[in-house]
Amino acid sequence: GQNIDQPTEMTATEGAIVQINCTYQTSGFNGLFWYQQHAGEAPTFLSYNVLDGLEEKGRFSSFLSRSKGYSYLLLKELQMKDSASYLCAAMDSNYQLIWGAGTKLIIKP
Amino acid sequence: IAGITQAPTSQILAAGRRMTLRCTQDMRHNAMYWYRQDLGLGLRLIHYSNTAGTTGKGEVPDGYSVSRANTDDFPLTLASAVPSQTSVYFCASSDSKGQGTDTQYFGPGTRLTVL
Numbered sequence: 001g002q003n004i005d006q007p008t009e010m011t012a013t014e015g016a017i018v019q020i021n022c023t024y025q026t027s028g029f030n031g032l033f034w035y036q037q038h039a040g041e042a043p044t045f046l047s048y049n050v051l052d053g054l055e056e057k058g059r060f061s062s063f064l065s066r067s068k069g070y071s072y073l074l075l076k077e078l079q080m081k082d083s084a085s086y087l088c089a090a091m092d093s094n095y096q097l098i099w100g101a102g103t104k105l106i107i108k109p
Numbered sequence: 110i111a112g113i114t115q116a117p118t119s120q121i122l123a124a125g126r127r128m129t130l131r132c133t134q135d136m137r138h139n140a141m142y143w144y145r146q147d148l149g150l151g152l153r154l155i156h157y158s159n160t161a162g163t164t165g166k167g168e169v170p171d172g173y174s175v176s177r178a179n180t181d182d183f184p185l186t187l188a189s190a191v192p193s194q195t196s197v198y199f200c201a202s203s204d205s206k207g208q209g210t211d212t213q214y215f216g217p218g219t220r221l222t223v224l
Contacts, residue, residue: 042215089152097154101149
């Protein structure tokens with residue numbers, strides 16, 4: 001079957017660094033997406049990885065290991081506005097997204 | 110209009126009633142999607158459309174129907190609502206070329222409560 005696993009909730013301190021992990025099992029693989037979702041709002045696109053390695057985009061970076069079925073999202077210099085849920089989604093062989101339940105990130109001052 | 114709009118924003122509906130959730134995009138994206146989001150679960154695909162005139166079933170299609178008469182609009186209909194359809198519904202679109210870079214963009218969502 002197809003499955004995405006990520007932690008339910010994480011807590012971090014303002015100004016610190018946090019890593020949100022995601023493991024996936026899909027029928028075929030066409031890339032890994034990360035989305036941010038603030039409470040009561042729509043998901044918004046953060047990053048896409050299809051090749052192994054690290055993609056850096058400002059304070060946010062995303063890593064992929066296809067052989068391990070593993071990705072992480074790294075958030076640096078945390079700000080209070082980063083408090084949100086972070087959704088991991090893998091694209092299967094039919095180009096459909098399989099979504100994780102999301103990781104709620106709580107930032108404390 | 111900029112991006113994707115959904116209507117209504119929220120709705121309380123009696124069980125057994127028919128309801129249509131509206132979705133319109135102005136990005137000329139060929140692909141559109143309907144998801145439901147429930148607490149503790151990932152987004153689940155209800156129906157999708159790769160291009161105007163075609164539709165397909167997702168992971169949880171039962172009790173829902175869609176149509177895609179043109180590029181911009183993708184309404185979702187609940188023929189006879191049941192309490193288990195209480196959820197937040199998101200419409201999304203992508204400029205899909207059948208490639209992995211097909212990023213999906215989401216509307217603001219409709220919060221539906223079926224009593």
